[in-house]
Amino acid sequence: MTDIVLDDRGDRVVLTHAGRDLAHYVYRPTDVTLESPRPYLSPIRTLGGAVVTLFRPHDHVWHKGIAWSLPVVGDENFWGGPTYVRGEGYVQLPNNGEQVHVGFAALDSGRKARIVETLDWVTEAGELVFTEARAIGALVLDDDAWLLTFETQMRNATGRSISIGSPTTRGRENAGYGGLFWRGPRSFTGGTILSPAGEGGEEMRGTRAPWMGFRGRHDEVDRTSTLLMIDDPTNAAHPPEWFARTEQFACLCPAPFFSTEREVAPGETIRERYGVVVADGSLTADAAAGVAASVTSRWDAGS
Numbered sequence: 001m002t003d004i005v006l007d008d009r010g011d012r013v014v015l016t017h018a019g020r021d022l023a024h025y026v027y028r029p030t031d032v033t034l035e036s037p038r039p040y041l042s043p044i045r046t047l048g049g050a051v052v053t054l055f056r057p058h059d060h061v062w063h064k065g066i067a068w069s070l071p072v073v074g075d076e077n078f079w080g081g082p083t084y085v086r087g088e089g090y091v092q093l094p095n096n097g098e099q100v101h102v103g104f105a106a107l108d109s110g111r112k113a114r115i116v117e118t119l120d121w122v123t124e125a126g127e128l129v130f131t132e133a134r135a136i137g138a139l140v141l142d143d144d145a146w147l148l149t150f151e152t153q154m155r156n157a158t159g160r161s162i163s164i165g166s167p168t169t170r171g172r173e174n175a176g177y178g179g180l181f182w183r184g185p186r187s188f189t190g191g192t193i194l195s196p197a198g199e200g201g202e203e204m205r206g207t208r209a210p211w212m213g214f215r216g217r218h219d220e221v222d223r224t225s226t227l228l229m230i231d232d233p234t235n236a237a238h239p240p241e242w243f244a245r246t247e248q249f250a251c252l253c254p255a256p257f258f259s260t261e262r263e264v265a266p267g268e269t270i271r272e273r274y275g276v277v278v279a280d281g282s283l284t285a286d287a288a289a290g291v292a293a294s295v296t297s298r299w300d301a302g303s
Helices: 285-300
Strands: 004-008 012-017 020-026 040-044 066-073 076-078 083-085 089-091 098-108 112-122 128-140 145-156 162-165 179-183 192-195 198-200 211-217 224-231 241-245 251-255 262-264 269-280
Touching: 004 098, 004 112, 004 128, 020 128, 066 083, 066 128, 066 145, 179 224, 179 269, 192 285, 211 241, 211 251, 211 285, 224 251, 224 285, 269 285
Parallel strands: none
Antiparallel strands: 004 012, 012 020, 020 040, 040 066, 066 076, 066 162, 066 179, 083 089, 098 112, 112 128, 128 145, 145 269, 162 262, 179 251, 192 198, 192 211, 211 224, 224 269, 241 251
């Protein structure tokens, strides 16, 4: 397979394969505080060139392609926009934190490309609450699909315990979003969610599964793409509950804090790892299960 090349352009790392952009990892965003500035991956493309992300949609301007986004970090919001407050609903508070790029430990092009980054999580008031070591990988699987991997290790940098949760843990039913969140193209609205239980739609939100996928159609071209997200079996909440939507907009998120808050003690480090398969064409649930099993076997083999 041809190598994936990483090009650091000062505010983003561009991943290319065979002369075509696969993804932009924007590590120095220019977003306003309201949107909880944080690194994100957008646009992301299939090997065939189809874009499978949406950046800053008008309905939720804090949605940015694929990003590690957490709405409930103690009393802080590292998701963007208003905060859900029990008994009051969504309230805009002065608590929109920022994930600040500190530096890269590695930027390795190759058959298995790798980005290793350190970040600081800083509240709107200026307090450092977490330090993070992040690793992003990319690998071409075959002629139709490539694999993006995301691993985070977050260390509590304060002298107190911090609870990580979701709007559901604070009182909003079946709204447990938070984690590695993907927002799909506008044309994917009404698409099909894939899971080990088969194919479906909004009814899959809140269910537990080791993986989920989304199949959608593109505007302007007669083309379908499939995005598949896989939870590492070693993650603490495996198999996670999923925040998944298709009717209002297309999104997927394996949400480790969907319905239960996780207490992180001072100095404690939590770890999460995921795989994201970006595929040209229309995968069935059975085909997606095979792909997910293949990715999981790579983790089991230590690769």
